[in-house]
Amino acid sequence: xxxxxxxxxxxxxxxxxxxxxxxxxxxxxxxxxxxxxxxxxxxxxxxxxxxxxxxxxxxxxxxxxxxxxxxxxxxxxxxxxxxxxxxxxxxxxxxxxxxxxxxxxxxxxxxxxxxx
Numbered sequence: 318x319x320x321x322x323x324x325x326x327x328x329x330x331x332x333x334x335x336x337x338x339x340x341x342x343x344x345x346x347x348x349x350x351x352x353x354x355x356x357x358x359x360x361x362x363x364x365x366x367x368x369x370x371x372x373x374x375x376x377x378x379x380x381x382x383x384x385x386x387x388x389x390x391x392x393x394x395x396x397x398x399x400x401x402x403x404x405x406x407x408x409x410x411x412x413x414x415x416x417x418x419x420x421x422x423x424x425x426x427x428x429x430x431x432x433x
Contacts, residue, residue, distance in 0.1 A: 326389045327399040330355065330376075332366050339399065344390030348376050348383040355404065368406045377403040 325341040328351070338360045342351060349371075356371035368374060376383040378392065378400075394400045 324396050326394045326396055328389075329399050329401045330404040331401060332363065332404055334366060336360075336363055336366070338363065342389055344394070344396065345388055347386050347388050349385035351376060351389075352385075366406075373406045373408055375405050375407045377405065382407075 324344065326344060326346075327339055327341050329337055329339045331337050340351070340355065340358075342354070346354075352374035353371045356368065356374060359367060383392075383402075
């Protein structure tokens, strides 16, 4: 987190409760680095959501959990702009899916509509 201001990536983190806080990071910072930094600099207005360890903090970007080694630079986030991510407490992450599609347990789908 030693980049110049023009290289910083600003993240607005949103909790499940809807509370938000902005933090600045380097493109080299990983999801694990961000979780640790947020844990160590936990905002005072987030006291009710305080977690016991940075290891359970997870970032969600564009509907996907970010695994610990993914850097902000790898996501091609624009420096100097604010990017929104969700921050949740979760013990484990789902395995990444190489096809980018949801795994489905059902082989068939049904739908229903009501005509009035």
